[in-house]
Amino acid sequence: MTPVRKVEGRAYPWGAKNVDTDVIIPAHWLKTISRAGLGKGAFETVRAQPGNMFDDPRYAGAPILIAGDNFGCGSSREHAAWALMDMGVQAIIAPSYSDIFSGNAVKNGIVPVVLPQDAIDRLVEVAKTDEVTVDLETMTVTTPFQDRFEFSIDPFRRQCLMEGLDEVGLTLARDTAISKYESAVSSERPWLSREMDYAGLAVESAGRT
Amino acid sequence: MTPRPQTLYEKIWNAHVVERRDDGTCLIYIDRHLVHEVTSPQAFEGLRAAGRAVRRPDLTLAVPDHNLPTTPRVDSAGHAIPIADPESANQLETLRYNVAEFGVPYIDALAAAQGIVHVVGPEQGFTLPGTTLVCGDSHTSAHGALGALAFGIGTSEVEHVLATQTLLLQQSKTMEIRVDGDLGFGVSAKDVVLAIIGRIGAAGGTGYVIEYTGDTIRDLSVEGRLTVANMSIEGGARAGLIAPDDTTFAYLKGRPMAPSGEEWDKAVAWWRTLPTDAQAVYDATVRLSASDIAPSLTWGTSPEDVVSITGHVPDPDSFADPSKRAAAQKSLDYMGLTPGTAMQDVGVDQVFIGSCTNSRIEDLRAAASVANGRHVADGVRALVVPGSGLVKRQAEIEGLDRIFISAGFEWREPGCSMCLAMNPDKVPPGQRCASTSNRNFVGRQGPGARTHLLSPAMAAAAAITGRLTDVRELMGDRQ
């Protein structure tokens, strides 16, 4: 995962409340084989409306999304985070999130910034014309107009985001322990390792039912 | 000091702890990882994006099953027949591509060993006692039949296992489900597990790992045990275990991926230490008597909605709990059933004999023994879908295919088939299906499909008579 310290640029000045994961990515996109490419399906129902902000050239490719309360509620699909990531969103600013969604966001390198509603209101105004900066280092959201909103974030999540650590990455950091376990097992239970003479090939149909 | 007595689950758990963290979660080593086409694409893509490898390809095995049509896969000239649905074709092609790129052992759709992932694992000897085994599929619980701690995982976890061969897990509570006594005439492993789920409820095992014990379970073949453990998840438990014994060892010996020679002996010696110690305690215990179990089936849209074939469609008003009453009413509306109707008076349109619950050779033998010399009722469509190419071949050696075909059943290629509405085998809206699969959820076999879960012999009986039928009546003359 790419480390994020600072996200700066245009922001979708949306502010909508209770945006559920079905709105973020409708169910029929779940047949996909990829995390990538889901950006095409992101906010499909919103985009069906003429003049929506996701198709407004001013915000094209904006790395920040500003939303209202309870962002990412509903189904637990990780596809929602994948869709946002694919459309280039690296940070969301909202008063609150569903737990599952904010976990999925962090897992995928998206910063879920929590700010009170009055800050959201102000940022929505600014974002219509100007850029917004989310700084994880200083834990602030700033604008070119001297706005400075401080936010807090779980220190472990912050570390994961800033160091680009995902759960896989964190476990990989325990490699020594895993290798030690493997070598102990290879002598205690040697039958567990398998011959790899057929890697990537069809296994021949030896055997019985 | 003698060590504290332990359950089978605790022994397997303790043998797989890589690290115990302060918050109580453990980094658990995964010995076996099965992969199929539906839940793996994003996991492989995650690895690719991060530039990571599969840590232990040798502990991984991939096989396509969910999307594959069960119609012939090669034409008369021996060429592969393309898959019509582009999304399915793409998902299957992606699996081939991923296993080649990451060097993962793979059983191709055209290989004789291909089959449903939970049939293939045990059949190849990939599944072994005392292992931790995962797959991005909830019915991974099936492998617990061989004494493996086996459970389903999500796509992020699939990626985690591919990259690290571990998972971060919390230890579960243990539930003993003890079944004693001899099974009655016409009663099978499927009836046992339906009875269990009927008793504990669809959420009864939530938070637990089940261990099935008692002489009824002991006396089951490995095939029957797989049927029982498979449906642990329908009782809410992520995993269900059966202690490995001589039946298990006899089943595994000589299988292509099972240990052999000196390693086999070492393995068996270790496996014999696994069964739960005499003084060990479970967090919960449930007891059933085999003599109380009749040939059974489901009437509603939850696997806990179990009734004896001699029983009737329940009256929602008979449920004391108001939420249960409402759920029952909703189920009956969906199922198109009237309270008080004898189950045997309910007609069927479709019959599905297959799925990872009931598609092994024993299941097909049981169904064939009922179908033999009879014919599928007019207007009923009946499918027999072997769980793997090897099951199919064995059945053909035994002539079961000819029994089915001459009785008017369709004899198909292996795969998940009508178990879930993901490949072309679907139950049309409003039609009623007697199915040997494991889920009777709304829409599971197709939008508007009405599913009754039952055993292979009961499914065959329903196909013959065109209605839900007490198989014992058709078996009477064949005792």
Ligand code: SF4
């Ligand atoms: S047969 Fe059904 S339950 Fe089993 S793996 Fe396939 S879809 Fe899942």
